Amino acid sequence: MLSLHGELDMASAPLLQSKLESAEIEAAAIVVLDLQELQFIDSTGLRIILAAHERLQEHGGELAITRGSQQIQRLLAITGTEDHLRVITTPDATLV
Amino acid sequence: MSRSQGKPIGVDAQLVSDPAVGLLVKAGAVLSSSLDLTTTMGQVAELTVPRLADLCVIDLRDDDGSIRDVAVAAARDGIAHGLEELRSRHPLDPGGEHPVARVIRSGEPELLPEMTSMLLSSFAQGSEHARFMIDNGYRSAVVAPLLARGRTLGALSVLRFDDGQPYGEEDLDLVCELARRAALAIDNARLFSDLHGAEQRLEAILVNLAEAITVVDEHGQTVFANQAAADLLGADTPEELTSARPGTIMPRFLVSDEQGEELDLERMPGRRLFAGEQQPEPLLVRNVVRATGEERWLIVRASAIADHETGRILYAVNVFENITEVKRAQLAESFMAEASRVLASSMDYAETLQRVARLAVPQIADWCAVDVLSESGEIERVAVHHSDPSMLTLAQRLDQSYRPALDEPLGVPEVIRSGEARIYTDIDAAALATYARDSEHLALLEAIGAIDVIIVPLAAPARTIGAITLVCTGSTRRLSHADLALAERLGRRAGTTIESARLYTERTRIAHTLQRALLPESLPEIPGAEIQALYSAAGELNEVGGDFYDVFPYDADRWMLVIGDVCGKGPRAASVTALARHTLRTAATGGQSPAEMLGTLHQALRRQPPGADLCTVCLVMLAPAADDHAHARFTVALAGHPPPLLISASGAATPIGHPGTLLGVLDPIEIKESAAELHRGETLLLYTDGVPEAGRSIEQLGEHGLLELCRQAPSLTLTGLLEHIEQAVLQHVEGRLRDDIALLALHLSPAKPHQA
Numbered sequence: 001m002l003s004l005h006g007e008l009d010m011a012s013a014p015l016l017q018s019k020l021e022s023a024e025i026e027a028a029a030i031v032v033l034d035l036q037e038l039q040f041i042d043s044t045g046l047r048i049i050l051a052a053h054e055r056l057q058e059h060g061g062e063l064a065i066t067r068g069s070q071q072i073q074r075l076l077a078i079t080g081t082e083d084h085l086r087v088i089t090t091p092d093a094t095l096v
Numbered sequence: 097m098s099r100s101q102g103k104p105i106g107v108d109a110q111l112v113s114d115p116a117v118g119l120l121v122k123a124g125a126v127l128s129s130s131l132d133l134t135t136t137m138g139q140v141a142e143l144t145v146p147r148l149a150d151l152c153v154i155d156l157r158d159d160d161g162s163i164r165d166v167a168v169a170a171a172r173d174g175i176a177h178g179l180e181e182l183r184s185r186h187p188l189d190p191g192g193e194h195p196v197a198r199v200i201r202s203g204e205p206e207l208l209p210e211m212t213s214m215l216l217s218s219f220a221q222g223s224e225h226a227r228f229m230i231d232n233g234y235r236s237a238v239v240a241p242l243l244a245r246g247r248t249l250g251a252l253s254v255l256r257f258d259d260g261q262p263y264g265e266e267d268l269d270l271v272c273e274l275a276r277r278a279a280l281a282i283d284n285a286r287l288f289s290d291l292h293g294a295e296q297r298l299e300a301i302l303v304n305l306a307e308a309i310t311v312v313d314e315h316g317q318t319v320f321a322n323q324a325a326a327d328l329l330g331a332d333t334p335e336e337l338t339s340a341r342p343g344t345i346m347p348r349f350l351v352s353d354e355q356g357e358e359l360d361l362e363r364m365p366g367r368r369l370f371a372g373e374q375q376p377e378p379l380l381v382r383n384v385v386r387a388t389g390e391e392r393w394l395i396v397r398a399s400a401i402a403d404h405e406t407g408r409i410l411y412a413v414n415v416f417e418n419i420t421e422v423k424r425a426q427l428a429e430s431f432m433a434e435a436s437r438v439l440a441s442s443m444d445y446a447e448t449l450q451r452v453a454r455l456a457v458p459q460i461a462d463w464c465a466v467d468v469l470s471e472s473g474e475i476e477r478v479a480v481h482h483s484d485p486s487m488l489t490l491a492q493r494l495d496q497s498y499r500p501a502l503d504e505p506l507g508v509p510e511v512i513r514s515g516e517a518r519i520y521t522d523i524d525a526a527a528l529a530t531y532a533r534d535s536e537h538l539a540l541l542e543a544i545g546a547i548d549v550i551i552v553p554l555a556a557p558a559r560t561i562g563a564i565t566l567v568c569t570g571s572t573r574r575l576s577h578a579d580l581a582l583a584e585r586l587g588r589r590a591g592t593t594i595e596s597a598r599l600y601t602e603r604t605r606i607a608h609t610l611q612r613a614l615l616p617e618s619l620p621e622i623p624g625a626e627i628q629a630l631y632s633a634a635g636e637l638n639e640v641g642g643d644f645y646d647v648f649p650y651d652a653d654r655w656m657l658v659i660g661d662v663c664g665k666g667p668r669a670a671s672v673t674a675l676a677r678h679t680l681r682t683a684a685t686g687g688q689s690p691a692e693m694l695g696t697l698h699q700a701l702r703r704q705p706p707g708a709d710l711c712t713v714c715l716v717m718l719a720p721a722a723d724d725h726a727h728a729r730f731t732v733a734l735a736g737h738p739p740p741l742l743i744s745a746s747g748a749a750t751p752i753g754h755p756g757t758l759l760g761v762l763d764p765i766e767i768k769e770s771a772a773e774l775h776r777g778e779t780l781l782l783y784t785d786g787v788p789e790a791g792r793s794i795e796q797l798g799e800h801g802l803l804e805l806c807r808q809a810p811s812l813t814l815t816g817l818l819e820h821i822e823q824a825v826l827q828h829v830e831g832r833l834r835d836d837i838a839l840l841a842l843h844l845s846p847a848k849p850h851q852a
Binding site: 009040042043044046047050051054071074075077078079080081083084 | 642661662663664710712734736737738755756757758761762765766785789796798799834835
């Protein structure tokens, strides 16, 4: 599980990208992104998350996310992301 | 024998005309006239003869306890010599019975009014001595101790021979008083000679110390200086300093404190010691040699040599530590830090260079000019500053009339071509004449009055892009190689910064050009409707943005409005926006529905090389009613994009549309079309998420904010509405936009022309 804080945008996205590209993440069955502390995502951030989800799917894994701030929820709704990523209500409810 | 403590004799009416008082007054004059012990004592002894005595002897006790005669005076010459000679062969025994020895031991005076032969023999130092005393008729004597600061230094003896008046009690008081005064003088003289001895020992040490040391008395007279002090204070030898009268040395220098204020010399630690301050703080001073303009930074410390009994300060020992190197380095660092800060503060390098020129004056030079090489190879003056503003006009005239050309052999052109710094010092009339092109040029140059000049290149990493000129006209200090090194650093820093700024501006120009090519040149005319677009690219613009919009005919009766957002910035994002517009237009000609068009675009994006090019799009297909354009039906298809707003005539705004999957990454996508109607006086507003997301996590404008803005603006024109929204966004982000914003609005015009 990875917890995100603050803003996920063009500036901070590469950091997340390198974390998501690490070997252990690639091999995991399910990766949970805890967005509860995240204030903001822009399209770059979203792209990183979706790209990671696609890669995990290729290996039979998946990416799940928690609920986040209002802006994040709106973004996920508008872009239809919520239909594709599993949304977990609390991080403890992870199935590993 | 009578003994008494010598009572001080005051000058009262009774004694005023008394010869005794006259004697004391004369003695006082003698004693304060010179510190030469022997001479003084000799003079005192002489004063007493012959009025007070036939023979006077002053004996001093040496450190080892032996008694030595330092002065002998007698009416008859032979006696003085005789006694001296006798004493040298038979010195007085300090432990013996001779009155001088006894007085020295006891510290008490002795009056011997009548001395018999037997008495004389009893304390004589041998028979020869006895013989001498008896033969010369020693009859009466007073021996007074020389007392100073509680110690007996010796004795003063007066003697009268056979034919003289025997001494009495008054004589005892007088002689004691005389002795007291003589003793004080001896003490001071000894102190001085002790000091002198100590000084000489000290000098052997001090003379070789690197630090400059001077010893100054309360009158400001330098009594000692070492060679380093001589060098520092501009003297050839220390003697030049010690023989100089007080107040004649310091005027050679311009002394100021760290803030540059001229220093009152009373603030110097040495002076403050004499003013009573116990431990004056060391002082950092800037000392400039007036004659040469040489600048030094010194730390001055002073400590006192005091009289250890009275505590009175006798001398101040000044130590001057030369920290010029260190201070210069520190000043250079803080200058560079400040200059760097100024250079980095703005992209307008003409402005920042002007500020840097102001920084350099007068800290480094009397004036500073910066020239930059333009693209066409011309040397352009971008900054000039002089501490005297009236001189600036002169500089401008010089620049306008005699602008240097790049091919000139000397000066700024030469530095720019060679990329090397130059320093010229002690510029004289002949040098100026060589450089001047004509007599007017020479006159201007002479008016500027340059004595030293430094020219350094504005050194960008790959090439020299200009030069900085520093000129000293000799008003405060001269330019040296230390200044050259600092100027070179400045030239490199400024050169690099300017080059970056220029490249930045270059990139920005390219970006803007490209951006313009990717957006529609002009919006088509839709009958019965007004259409406007607004695009605002984010702040640090040197990259092309990812927002796009388009308006084109779908078929004979219908129009397509497009707004979209490609994730990211830069060339790749730019090419995707081009792909999106092209793909959508092509799909439209194939008669696809809006939802199908988005599916086609999605496929096209999936076919791109991997890199997850996300794209959100909002499509509105508009079908104006054929008859009177009173209304228009429209269909909305959304792919991951915020829904357009239907704004009523009163300003109430409603989002229209069903959310759909964003394009390019997730599979499968889900797009649902929605239909609605636009009536006359109403506006349809399409926007990108840069608008509601303005303010990011701090305090977003939000969708509600946007709705509020629309509500506020029913009377505005379409352009007015868009600008109103843009202004609000900019205010929300305090002028620094982080994401692009794009707005596309269509207004169904009422039958009558709308009053703006």
